[in-house]
Amino acid sequence: MITVSQRDKAKRKAVMMIEASGFKLTPNEIENMDVADFGLGHLEVEGAQIVNLADTESLSIRLIALFPNQIEPEHRHIAVSGKSGKEETIRVLTGTVHFYISGPENFKEGFIPLGKEQCYTCRHEVIMKPGDQLTLKPGMRHWFQAAEEGAVMIFFCSSAMDAYDLFTDSSIVRVTKIVDGPVE
Helix, strand or coil, rough: EEHHHHHHHHHHHHHHHHCCCCCCCCHHHCCCCCEECCCCCCCEEEEEEEEEEEECCCCCEEEECCCHHHCEEEEEECCCECCCCCCCEEEEEEEEEEEEEECCCCCCCCCCCCCCHHHHCCCEEEEECCCEEEEEECCCCCEEEEEEEEEEEEEEEEECCCCCCECCCCCCCCCCCCEEECCC
């Protein structure tokens, strides 16, 4: 849960980061930006700012801005209603991203939030810089974290079924609750 003020501040910061990457956003894209805290209540640590650029039956394109050291929690894209989970290709536009997938453990650059070790099981680290890209097959567990300067990435996906993403942390809520007053 975040406040309207927190959401608006996160949007302004994300817009500055995205537009500094050379990508111009429309007023509609800014208005509809998703500021996701995943129901965890600590946006600056576990969260993401997501702009939906295209969403059809067969293609989804998103920009994701991560603040310094911000993490998008571990998840995978599962099959839904006879459709395979989405395949996605990620390309870094600005910053450095520590991307974690299954594979030989070589975890050294990023960090896992204290007490959340069981929620971040992928420990094969891929360091991505501007221009680097990575393709994830459907069902592949992954998570990612921006380095100290933050990062902007573009995601090309086979379909958008984000509401069905399966997160390793069972306390995650996919739709962020926005409240007017102080967060309790």
